[in-house]
Amino acid sequence: MIIIRHLKKVFGNKVVLRDVNLTIYDNKITYILGLSGQGKSTIIKHIVGLLKPTSGEILVDGVDVTKADKETLYKIRKKIGFTFQEGALFDSMTIYDNVAFPLREHTKLTEEEIKKEVFKTLEMVGLDANRVAYLYPHELSGGMRKRAATARAIILKPKYVLYDEPTSGLDPIISDRITRMIVKLTRKYNMTSVVISHDLKETFKSADYVAFLYNGEIIEFGTVEEFKNSKNPIVRAFIEGNSELFEKVAKQAV
Numbered sequence: 097m098i099i100i101r102h103l104k105k106v107f108g109n110k111v112v113l114r115d116v117n118l119t120i121y122d123n124k125i126t127y128i129l130g131l132s133g134q135g136k137s138t139i140i141k142h143i144v145g146l147l148k149p150t151s152g153e154i155l156v157d158g159v160d161v162t163k164a165d166k167e168t169l170y171k172i173r174k175k176i177g178f179t180f181q182e183g184a185l186f187d188s189m190t191i192y193d194n195v196a197f198p199l200r201e202h203t204k205l206t207e208e209e210i211k212k213e214v215f216k217t218l219e220m221v222g223l224d225a226n227r228v229a230y231l232y233p234h235e236l237s238g239g240m241r242k243r244a245a246t247a248r249a250i251i252l253k254p255k256y257v258l259y260d261e262p263t264s265g266l267d268p269i270i271s272d273r274i275t276r277m278i279v280k281l282t283r284k285y286n287m288t289s290v291v292i293s294h295d296l297k298e299t300f301k302s303a304d305y306v307a308f309l310y311n312g313e314i315i316e317f318g319t320v321e322e323f324k325n326s327k328n329p330i331v332r333a334f335i336e337g338n339s340e341l342f343e344k345v346a347k348q349a350v
């Protein structure tokens with residue numbers, strides 16, 4: 097379980113996260129939704145210890161990431177796979193070396209064993225390993241790159257996988273494939289998935305829980321049904337994609 101308590105993050109004089117409280121339940125798929133620039137990616141970066149909070153705590157299986165020393169952080173990172181929103185892959189490395197990276201970092205597998213795992217994992221995310229393994233990221237389509245990034249995130253079979261906008265900018269069919277893959281991986285390997293998204297269709301298809309970030313706080317949390325029936329006017333405007341309604345209710349909320 098990941099428990100985020102009173103997470104606050106200030107960049108310069110800009111308060112991005114004011115008071116984020118969120119529990120990520122084991123073996124479930126939790127979506128974090130919210131408008132652009134609200135701090136969704138910032139939350140993920142705190143969970144893996146890439147950013148230090150201004151205040152607050154994040155417990156991963158009871159260990160506070162925000163206070164972890166280097167060694168503890170290394171252990172925590174071993175059980176969390178994550179994909180960045182942009183530039184998820186190392187441009188100067190082949191897909192093979194990108195996906196092999198966590199194995200080289202965290203295991204003592206032989207090159208032969210690494211190859212077996214890399215090829216298996218590429219196939220798992222629906223890529224033709226023989227075709228793509230020795231290509232560079234720029235030689236792949238956007239959808240293929242997202243899948244390769246996912247392969248790298250899951251290759252250690254981590255307990256937690258954090259996906260930052262895995263379907264943004266992709267066509268509906270590829271988006272559906274990626275969503276199905278997330279569901280399949282979560283169920284098959286008893287993983288716990290956190291997905292940041294703007295894609296309501298994919299969210300409603302696959303989420304166990306939905307959290308909505310607004311103005312530095314999680315203002316809604318529940319199952320898909322509960323989220324769909326939210327009475328919060330900000331959430332309603334978001335679901336309806338109604339900017340006029342949103343601006344009206346946002347003003348009233350201040």
Ligand SMILES: Nc1ncnc2c1ncn2[C@@H]1O[C@H](COP(=O)(O)OP(=O)(O)OP(=O)(O)O)[C@@H](O)[C@H]1O
Pocket residue numbers: 107112130131132133134135136137138139181
């Ligand atoms: N390292 C940083 N230094 C300064 N400001 C930052 C940094 N990282 C993020 N921010 C600011 O924090 C805010 C939230 O950014 P973040 O990327 O977390 O938003 P987001 O919800 O993921 O948005 P999007 O949906 O567009 O990806 C933005 O205003 C951004 O400019």
Ligand SMILES: [Mg+2]
Pocket residue numbers: 136137138181260
């Ligand atoms: Mg983001």
